[in-house]
Amino acid sequence: MKKTYTITKSGILLASLLVFTCTSDPVGNELNLDSVIEQESGISTVPLEESLDFFKASNAEKLGQPNNTFDLTIDLKTLEQVTLSNTEAKLNIAKATTKFENVETSVLQINIDGKLQTVLFNVIPQNNSEARTETTAISGYNFTGNIVITDLSGIVMNNFAYNSGNLLGEINLNTYNTNPDPCWGIGCGIDLEEVVITTPSVSPYYYAYANHYSAYNNVYQWNRSLNNYSTMGTAYANYYRELAIEEFEKEIENELTGKAKCVYEKLFGIGMTSHNLITETLIAFGDGNFGDFNNEFHLIYRAEANLTNSSGNMLLGRFRRVNNDYIVTLNASQIDNRSSLEIATTILHESIHALLRRHYTIGNDSFLSLFGEYMKNTNSSNDITHAIMREHYIARMARVLKQFDNNRENIDFYEDLAWEGLHQFLTQEEIDRILDTLQLARYSDTDCN
Amino acid sequence: MRLFIKKIGYLLILVIIALVVIYHNNLDKIIFKEKVYILFNADNDSNQLLDWSKFDTLFPKSFDPKRVLVNIPEYSKLDKEQGSKYDSIKNNFYQYPRKIIDINEETKTYSIAVIPEITIQFNVRVTRRIEFDELNSYEFIELDSIFQMMPEMKYLLGLKKNLASKYDNIQFNIIEIDEKHKTATLCIVEPIIIENN
Numbered sequence: 335m336k337k338t339y340t341i342t343k344s345g346i347l348l349a350s351l352l353v354f355t356c357t358s359d360p361v362g363n364e365l366n367l368d369s370v371i372e373q374e375s376g377i378s379t380v381p382l383e384e385s386l387d388f389f390k391a392s393n394a395e396k397l398g399q400p401n402n403t404f405d406l407t408i409d410l411k412t413l414e415q416v417t418l419s420n421t422e423a424k425l426n427i428a429k430a431t432t433k434f435e436n437v438e439t440s441v442l443q444i445n446i447d448g449k450l451q452t453v454l455f456n457v458i459p460q461n462n463s464e465a466r467t468e469t470t471a472i473s474g475y476n477f478t479g480n481i482v483i484t485d486l487s488g489i490v491m492n493n494f495a496y497n498s499g500n501l502l503g504e505i506n507l508n509t510y511n512t513n514p515d516p517c518w519g520i521g522c523g524i525d526l527e528e529v530v531i532t533t534p535s536v537s538p539y540y541y542a543y544a545n546h547y548s549a550y551n552n553v554y555q556w557n558r559s560l561n562n563y564s565t566m567g568t569a570y571a572n573y574y575r576e577l578a579i580e581e582f583e584k585e586i587e588n589e590l591t592g593k594a595k596c597v598y599e600k601l602f603g604i605g606m607t608s609h610n611l612i613t614e615t616l617i618a619f620g621d622g623n624f625g626d627f628n629n630e631f632h633l634i635y636r637a638e639a640n641l642t643n644s645s646g647n648m649l650l651g652r653f654r655r656v657n658n659d660y661i662v663t664l665n666a667s668q669i670d671n672r673s674s675l676e677i678a679t680t681i682l683h684e685s686i687h688a689l690l691r692r693h694y695t696i697g698n699d700s701f702l703s704l705f706g707e708y709m710k711n712t713n714s715s716n717d718i719t720h721a722i723m724r725e726h727y728i729a730r731m732a733r734v735l736k737q738f739d740n741n742r743e744n745i746d747f748y749e750d751l752a753w754e755g756l757h758q759f760l761t762q763e764e765i766d767r768i769l770d771t772l773q774l775a776r777y778s779d780t781d782c783n
Numbered sequence: 784m785r786l787f788i789k790k791i792g793y794l795l796i797l798v799i800i801a802l803v804v805i806y807h808n809n810l811d812k813i814i815f816k817e818k819v820y821i822l823f824n825a826d827n828d829s830n831q832l833l834d835w836s837k838f839d840t841l842f843p844k845s846f847d848p849k850r851v852l853v854n855i856p857e858y859s860k861l862d863k864e865q866g867s868k869y870d871s872i873k874n875n876f877y878q879y880p881r882k883i884i885d886i887n888e889e890t891k892t893y894s895i896a897v898i899p900e901i902t903i904q905f906n907v908r909v910t911r912r913i914e915f916d917e918l919n920s921y922e923f924i925e926l927d928s929i930f931q932m933m934p935e936m937k938y939l940l941g942l943k944k945n946l947a948s949k950y951d952n953i954q955f956n957i958i959e960i961d962e963k964h965k966t967a968t969l970c971i972v973e974p975i976i977i978e979n980n
Contacts, residue, residue, distance in 0.1 A: 644830075646832040648854070654978065694938045
């Protein structure tokens with residue numbers, strides 16, 4: 335029963351990946367994507383008026399937020415509905431601009447199972463004049479560069495690489511780049527800005543090779559149609575990704591109760607709707623991830639009273655691995671007197687411990703390589719995981735906390751919070767600022783409502 | 784003579800089959816594990832916690848020294864001089880790494896405090912008494928060597944050199960001695976590395 339369940343889950347994940355990453359031998363693959371698409375009846379058209387209202391609201395929201403660095407503006411006049419193969423549903427597309435002059439952006443919208451799916455389709459040509467022309471980019475012929483799918487805030491969900499019109503494959507964004515600075519890849523919570531500015535020199539290592547002439551309809555579509563893009567596939571990829579993430583979440587054993595449970599559920603809910611640190615944790619601990627289908631391992635969250643270290647110092651939480659159990663323990667005595675935001679910070683902090691240990695234990699090559707580089711370039715002699723957190727995770731934690739807190743404060747506020755437990759080497763001035771932030775956070779939401 | 788050769792032949796076949804079974808089931812790693820012994824002394828290693836109440840007068844009344852590790856506001860209650868005193872008292876009392884025997888509600892736990900943020904806890908699987916006089920026959924390893932045997936310690940402490948590949952093939956044993964009563968206990972243990980905070 336367990337095996338069937340695992341296979342089903344793996345199938346869902348594979349389907350989502352194969353939407354774009356075809357194998358070099360599609361005939362030999364048992365999955366028939368066309369039939370999968372036909373069987374799914376959950377796709378429906380979003381009425382144009384509804385899309386128009388949505389996009390208007392999006393534009394208005396941006397105007398109200400002058401600090402919006404992404405600067406997305408949707409051209410309402412370009413909104414149109416295009417047909418898709420294998421379904422009666424139509425896709426709504428509008429052109430958009432961002433602050434990136436060399437990126438063509440479109441907004442795509444469709445309903446899947448009654449849920450509105452909206453993504454940005456960003457075409458980023460390589461730096462040559464021929465590829466840069468709009469015609470070549472849209473038609474797909476001779477296009478060389480990247481197609482990056484993001485959410486409306488510019489956070490990258492998928493990144494596909496093309497060479498002379500051929501889809502090379504999807505860049506494995508869950509793989510850590512060997513160069514830790516900047517930490518590149520969706521696993522690092524990148525946004526479009528980082529892709530545009532610091533697109534890495536991609537080696538074949540990062541590709542799942544694909545044949546441009548694949549029978550897979552959605553891949554072929556890119557080259558066949560002016561308007562269809564690969565949007566059907568994108569929508570499906572997004573849909574299946576969410577399904578897979580939901581399945582992964584079930585794998586986590588949550589033994590928390592009361593307020594801690596409420597915070598946990600709210601926090602992990604964020605990982606379902608957008609890609610962030612929580613999503614990465616869910617993926618890392620979902621069965622069958624990293625190609626390790628036979629390994630049974632569990633991430634467990636629990637609380638114990640009066641947690642202390644060897645010197646009797648009070649702890650907010652701790653992490654340990656016992657064989658295949660990765661156990662995060664919160665200090666139950668420090669739940670009631672702390673705000674939801676502070677508890678969320680502790681859960682995130684401990685989750686990163688679990689995540690790093692998982693990467694290390696499984697021997698993820700690129701992570702070990704990153705770790706080796708880190709070791710080479712650092713003089714730290716102990717407590718490496720906290721050092722890694724200080725250098726690579728503060729901003730990412732802050733982003734999740736901001737989402738958790740419904741964007742009530744600016745990002746600096748949440749970065750201050752993320753320093754808790756990592757603050758040992760900060761200056762007095764920084765400490766003083768963090769103290770003020772903590773004071774505010776303590777009373778922000780004491781009950782987890 | 785022929786019968787003898789036949790018997791030897793059967794024996795050889797049995798041995799080969801047994802070796803194949805052992806190899807394929809990874810039983811070799813269980814049967815032929817290298818044993819290492821860590822010495823714990825009931826008197827010297829029993830967990831002693833610093834009695835901060837002796838130093839009450841040095842710090843503000845609202846200051847709770849046990850909350851300092853993770854609580855930024857707590858440490859900020861101290862001025863620079865008080866902070867130095869706090870660090871000095873703490874660092875003089877707690878040495879790292881150190882072995883700890885903790886007895887709590889009839890449960891005895893063995894651990895090594897590596898640094899304040901990292902503890903190796905030993906889960907006891909089997910316990911048996913051994914002769915105190917036989918202690919000389921055991922070769923005890925130093926703490927540094929223990930860390931080198933655990934690949935995860937390389938990761939956590941950034942050790943440049945380790946014997947990671949040996950980890951799966953090591954059986955960790957703790958021998959606790961009580962010199963007053965001339966007793967010794969051997970425990971087969973499983974090390975668990977804990978990251979505090």
